[in-house]
Amino acid sequence: MAGNPLLEYSEELAVKCELLCKSIKGNANTVFQLRKSSSSVFANITEAQYPQSLPDMLSKFKIARKECAETESWLKLLFKTAVIDESTYKTYRNLCGRIRRLLTASCITIEKKIQK
Secondary structure, eight states: OOSOHHHHHHHHHHHHHHHHHHHOOSOHHHHHHHHHHHHHHHHHHHHTTSOSSHHHHHHHHHHHHHHHHHHHHHHHHHHHTTSSOHHHHHHHHHHHHHHHHHHHHHHHHHHHHHHO
16 A cells, blocks of 8 residues: 555545445444444544644544444444344454554554654
8 A cells, every 4th residue: 555544444444334335225323323433434534634733633533543433333233233244344343443553553653742
């Protein structure tokens, strides 16, 4: 990945979740919440590319991390209720995990820069 992995992974998550939501019949609230949280991950990471300050960037990353955890919870609910299969769940869960780890590392780095 030559560009920004965090931005690229979050876009991938948002696109995949959007396509998944389009394919699910019923479960309107869960689908709405999944669509909302996954697109928020991408939106906040995108906004963080043009921060007003380091604390602003940190805030966007922390929001994205929370939204990523929420996305994972909605995916888990869909899996536990047999709306999506285990393979799909694990693929999306792993992508969420990758994004969260990158966000956590970025937050640590930004917090250190702010403290200096």
